Amino acid sequence: MELFAVPDLPEIEPGDDLAALITERVDLRPDDVVCVASTVVSKAENRVKALDDFPAGPRAREIATELASITGETKDPRFAQAVLEESTELLIEAPFLLTETRFGHVNVNAGIDRSNVAGGDLLLLPKRPDESAERLREGLVADRVVVTDTCGRPFRHGQRGVAIGWAGTPASRDWRGERDRDGRELTATVESVVDELAAASNLVAGEGAGGTPVVVVRDFAFGDHQGSDELFREIDDDLVRQAIREWRFRG
The missing domain is CATH 3.90.1660.10 (CofE-like domain)
Incomplete structure (x- = not known):
């Protein structure tokens, strides 16, 4: 798998055709994944x-x-x-x-x-990042688009890239029902592929004034697995959220 940044993108303004600006600067392939920072999506959408x-x-x-x-x-x-x-x-x-x-x-x-x-x-x-990703996909040669953001994680310092919208690919690779190397059936493993792609692209995109907001992932293969679009936990299944709701800050 290869990742590279799209070079020389201008400062994005409201109404800019982001897909056209990307395709003018890079020769995309249909199986590429284009990871686009939410900042430039938001600017183009006048947010x-x-x-x-x-x-x-x-x-x-x-x-x-x-x-x-x-x-x-x-x-x-x-x-x-x-x-x-x-x-x-x-x-x-x-x-x-x-x-x-x-x-x-x-x-x-x-x-x-x-x-x-x-x-x-x-x-x-962006108001509806999945729709933003789909609009970008329609204007690109590449069939897969991930809109990324950076945020922190519980229990760890630092930030990393995550997906907030995607189109043309399932969010997750579902390994349940498959076997591990010892023949045991996997019962809980669902791999958040769009988050992993977002995190990988963030390494290439960089941060701050020198950041490049669009990264192409080439030769990524989803593989012969079931796909899932379950990324955000349902509230009833989110034990951490339930605990946070009961917590109050005491300084």
Whole structure:
């Protein structure tokens, strides 16, 4: 398997044809996987917003005041309002905001970015990343697209790439029912392929000012396995979420 970044992409503006910009710079093959950072997807879809687009309500002001008292830093209630509006559930509200986005992804601050946001204060995640991936796929030669983001993980330091949207490929490779090397039947192994592709592409894409937001994965074979689109856990099956709901910060 080979991974390489798409070179010389310009700064993406609202309304840009991202698929066309990619195909102008690289010769894609039908079986390539194109991993695209959510930042450029969001910019093309005009998800750049100003803080003034989110007048703070009472709940946002309450959250901002509490976070300021914990951290000793001033917190803008308009940012808290943006997080609330982009979320379906606030899982942790102190000492940081951990939320579920409207498409099921759990992340800090609803994945809202405040860096590299030319022309605004905030960069929101795509509204429906699966649909974003499908639109990109329709404009590319490659049959598989993964929209990526970076986020932290429980129990570990640091961030890594994850998939938040995908098209043309199952999310997971389902090994259940197959056999291990000793002949034992696998009963629980479901491999999150789109997350692994996102993490691999993030190594090539980089971070910060020198990042390259589109990476091509070549010669990846899904293999003769069952596929699954189950990536985000159902709430009733998510024991960690259930525990978090009962937890309260005590500083």
